[in-house]
Amino acid sequence: MKKCNKCKESLDYSKFAKNRTKSDGYENYCKSCKNKYNKANYGSKYTKLYLKKAGYGIYKIENKVTREIYIGKGWINERKVDHFTKLKSQKHTNRYLQQSYNNTPPESLEFSVIEKCEPKLGSLKERHYIIEEYLNNSEKLLNQHVTLRW
């Protein structure tokens, strides 16, 4: 038997998920509490699956009116939702992209995948595409502040 740190009930070990990083090899919260916790903190299982479904890679956000481009990396659906949520609420940390969004109708911004890749290759590939875009089209690249740090 093991006591759940959340609901404080003593339950059979089968009610706890295994976790090798814990001293006794089991989660501190029972499965039921852990599920509730995950749901509250990370959204539903469905949302999580959706966010990972498109995979990881390099993407661009292009303003179809001004031809400005922003390049990024990450879990594709997750990044897409995150960028547009922040742009809509005027909270995007890249002020060039935020300005681009504000200056044209919202539907002018198009999100597309450049290349899917393994997460460990993300930084390298992102840098490659940013440099390429910078050399070809520097005045339209919205990542300029990033480029200048290298």
Ligand SMILES: [Zn+2]
């Ligand atoms: Zn519990």
